[in-house]
Amino acid sequence: MGCNQDVKGKADSDYEKRKGNSSGINPSETTYIFVSPRAWTKNEEWCNEKKKEGFWKDVKAYNAATLEEWIEQAPAVGIWLGQLLGKYPEGVKALVDWWDEWNKSTSPPLTTELVLAGRDEQVKKIHKELGSSSSQITVQSATIDESIAFLAGVINSLPEEEREYYLSRTIVINNSKAFEHVSITTRSELLLVPEFNEIKGLSLAIQKGHGVYIPVGPDNTVTNPKIVLPRLGRAAFVSELEEMGLSNEDSQKYARDTGRSLTVLRRQLMDYANQPEWAKSNSARDIIPALLIGRWMESNNADKEIIEKIAGESYETYSQKLYSWQNQQDSPILKIGEFWRLVSAMDAFFALASFITQINLEHFKDIVLTVFRSLDPALELEPGERWMAAVHGKVPLYSNHIRKGIIQAFILIGVFGDDAKLSLSTSAQTWVDNIVWELLRDAECNLWMSVVDVLPLIAEAAPKSFRVLDFSC
Incomplete structure (x- = not known):
């Protein structure tokens, strides 16, 4: 990959270097790929020339147009890149990154199976909502974080193609300013997840073609209709903790001491140094x-x-x-x-x-x-x-x-x-x-x-x- 203004020169140079040193791989079984973020219009012509050599199984070259198309297809990646470049506001995170941060803050990490345990009916409802033209889904649980974790768990449990589709389009946003910015500036249809109260710009987001997943806590009596997550059942809770590697004795203790709350469990599974x-x-x-x-x-x-x-x-x-x-x-x-x-x-x-x-x-x-x-x-x-x-x-x-x-x-x-x-x-x-x-x-x-x-x-x-x-x- 190169950003050089002389794209062909950079492509030729990299190609010859890799051809001279293939790092132990078999070129006849390997595809060579060159990437440039510039508007290189002769990339196909270059590929055809290199293919004639027959050294690599295949040769591909991607330019700015290809990268732009990919980013439009996976807007969560585009937002991540925009933040790296200072083009996007703080407070925006891909759901996959939110989940990694949420579940891996404990030892052992919390699992998708634990989050979904005993909630089969609610999982089916989310599947139905995701597959419909519904523009707004509201899910209520003990905390806003648990409602977001439930969405992540449902998406993580989907077949690979569906999972990748929703993960590439689901964004967690923690303030109104960023929510409005994403709603207005992103062309692709997203699933927006506001993790804050008093959502401004909700109607605008829906008008722009975005879906909105609204996580709410137990004190919300206004938003309807909504999917209400039941408290995790004791047997399922203990079983999934054991699957995570905890002993039956410890699993029973956590079931008793946490009230089977994921929020409280996370706190107790963190290192003591992280206790407030x-x-x-x-x-x-x-x-x-x-x-x-x-x-x-x-x-x-x-x-x-x-x-x-x-x-x-x-x-x-x-x-x-x-x-x-x-x-x-x-x-x-x-x-x-x-x-x-x-x-x-x-x-x-x-x-x-x-x-x-x-x-x-x-x-x-x-x-x-x-x-x-x-x-x-x-x-x-x-x-x-x-x-x-x-x-x-x-x-x-x-x-x-x-x-x-x-x-x-x-x-x-x-x-x-x-x-x-x-x-x-x-x-x-x-x-x-x-x-x-x-x-x-x-x-x-x-x-x-x-x-x-x-x-x-x-x-x-x-x-x-x-x-x-x-x-x-």
């Missing part, structure tokens, strides 16, 4: 309040009061602790403008659960009841005027973010609290059921109407209590 500072005993108390609240708006005074209550100190004092952690490597907390949130609630929960005290849980219960007993002021208006509630100053006391964040922690406690060995006198699920029963038993219509936006999540957190509650409005 914030998950150690002398630091955990700084993050636990953020874990139990999940997300909030700093511009909302009521949200800040909740943080003060769970943290046991002024908001200014506690937020300074979070700012110091925000700038650390592998930070568990993220701040975007006035919005605070956990990077991964599932990961933080299992990393910190052993440090959550009974007092923390008592305070959390009080907060759940306080926040969700707060009535929506919009209900004071006539039904026909409620859509203008904000204009009338009738806005909820607490932000939608903090409500969703608290329910997210509530679900984690109910589903994984026993696996995480929380300090409770009952099972974690019973504890959550009792709180929901206390909140909604004999509730008046206005309270039901005030929590209608989070009812699906409440039902997920406490299905037993929810089934026997009397909803009458």
